Amino acid sequence: MSADLHCHTRLSDGSTDVGELVQLAKGSGLSAIALTDHDTFAGVSKAISLGNEIGLEVIPGAEISCYDNKRKRLVHILCYYPDFPESFNDIFSKIAQSRYREGRASLEKIMKLYPITEEMVERRSSGSVTLFKQHIMQTLLDAGYTDRIYGELFSRLFNKKTGIAPTNIEYPDCFMILDKIHEAGGIAVLAHPSVYNSIDLLPELAEKGLDGVEYNFPRRREGEDKILMEIAENYDLIRTGGTDFHGGSTSQVHPIGTCTTDDEGLMRLKTLKNKRRKNNEV
Numbered sequence: 001m002s003a004d005l006h007c008h009t010r011l012s013d014g015s016t017d018v019g020e021l022v023q024l025a026k027g028s029g030l031s032a033i034a035l036t037d038h039d040t041f042a043g044v045s046k047a048i049s050l051g052n053e054i055g056l057e058v059i060p061g062a063e064i065s066c067y068d069n070k071r072k073r074l075v076h077i078l079c080y081y082p083d084f085p086e087s088f089n090d091i092f093s094k095i096a097q098s099r100y101r102e103g104r105a106s107l108e109k110i111m112k113l114y115p116i117t118e119e120m121v122e123r124r125s126s127g128s129v130t131l132f133k134q135h136i137m138q139t140l141l142d143a144g145y146t147d148r149i150y151g152e153l154f155s156r157l158f159n160k161k162t163g164i165a166p167t168n169i170e171y172p173d174c175f176m177i178l179d180k181i182h183e184a185g186g187i188a189v190l191a192h193p194s195v196y197n198s199i200d201l202l203p204e205l206a207e208k209g210l211d212g213v214e215y216n217f218p219r220r221r222e223g224e225d226k227i228l229m230e231i232a233e234n235y236d237l238i239r240t241g242g243t244d245f246h247g248g249s250t251s252q253v254h255p256i257g258t259c260t261t262d263d264e265g266l267m268r269l270k271t272l273k274n275k276r277r278k279n280n281e282v
Contacts, residue, residue, distance in 0.1 A: 003032035003261045005059065006078065006191065006214065006242025008249075012038035013132040015247030021256070022050045022058070028257040032057035032266065034242065036078055039065055039092045040129045041085040059269075060085070063191055064181070065095055067171040068201050075174040075198055076191035077205075078214065078240075081273045083185030091172055091180065096130035098170040103131035106165035110136060110157060113164070116143055133158055133167065134249045150251035174201070178208055187272060189240050192217045194224055199231075206235035211272060216241025216259045218252065238268045 008014035009021050016024065018035070025033045035047045035058060044060040051058035061080045068075045082088075107121060116139050124142075125135035136157075137149045146153040157165050181188040189212035193199045202213060215228050216239070232239050241261040243254050261269075 001031040001263055001266060002029060002257065003034075003057075003059075003241075003266050004030055004243050004245065004257050004259065005032075005034040005061070005080070005240050005261045005266075006036050006063070006217070006259075007033050007245040007256060008037050008063075008247075009035070009043055010127045011040055011043045011129055013128070013134040013246060013249055015138075015249045017127065018043040018046050019050055021245075022047055022054065022056055024256050026051075026054050026056045028255065030056065030257050030260070032059060033256070034059040034061040034078075034080060036061040036063040036242070037129075038063050038132075039088075039095045041082070041088070042129060044085070062088070064088075064091075064177050065169075065171050066174040066177040068174050068198065071197075071201065073198065073201075074171065074196045075201065076196065077174060077177055077181065078189040078191045078242075079181045079184070079186040080189065080269060081185070081187055082181070083277070085184065087184045088180065091177075092129075095169070095171065099132065099167075100130045102167035102169050103133065103136065106133070106158070106167055107131075107136055109165040110140075114140060114143065114145055116140060134246075138249070148251075149249050174205070175208055178205060178210060182209060185276065187211045187238075187269060189214055189238065191242075192219060192244060193228060194221045195219050199224070199227060202228075202231050203235065206231070206237060210235075210237065212238030212240050212265075212269070214242060215239035215265075216261070217244060218254045218259055219244075238265055238272070240265050240269070 047058045124138045241259045243258040245256045
């Protein structure tokens with residue numbers, strides 16, 4: 001099997017809709033994907049139904065935005081196979097509301113510099129659960145002020161230290177989210193540890209019951225494979241892989257299926273899920 005366990009759609013900050021994602025995955029020769037939009041399970045049922053029609057396994061999931069309060073860093077934790085996805089409704093609603101408020105505040109500043117309008121941005125965020133920076137950037141791209149989502153203009157606008165219109169979104173604590181995933185019957189995997197410098201956090205999460213770590217991903221830095229492998233082996237973590245597919249909303253070209261989970265990792269995920277489901281039935 002070939003499984004890409006980290007994929008986004010227009011429901012969050014990707015550029016393809018759910019149907020297109022499923023078709024792209026099947027056409028790329030994948031046998032399974034996980035739909036992991038940011039802070040929402042909204043597209044999971046549709047993706048599973050469409051996947052069943054064409055012979056593609058779709059694993060239910062979400063990429064949950066949270067915060068490492070010790071190091072003051074953003075953290076992303078992937079939740080797979082939740083039995084009670086509705087238990088995240090309040091958490092996801094609060095993140096979406098904060099993201100929207102911050103996005104609108106940024107947009108107000110940006111509209112003073114560029115002749116884009118709220119309506120233009122709203123058209124590009126249509127279908128998403130909230131407003132993302134990528135929707136503003138897509139509007140600026142379509143208006144001719146940049147030729148890419150991530151680049152010099154993105155940094156000039158949104159850089160935390162030097163940006164004209166940075167956001168300050170409120171995120172829940174990462175250890176609380178870890179517990180919440182398990183309470184919902186899900187499997188918790190730390191996403192792309194390199195991206196937000198989460199490698200130091202990884203053993204601490206593992207001590208608290210983290211189930212796995214995303215090992216195979218496009219932005220893994222040189223030499224980190226050995227570090228991640230050692231931590232995974234020390235804590236018996238499941239190693240997964242995923243492209244973090246966003247379609248055109250990306251800084252580098254990474255088609256779906258660029259990074260995948262091997263058969264052992266996928267089988268361990270399924271075995272763990274089945275074991276926990278049986279324990280909950282006893």
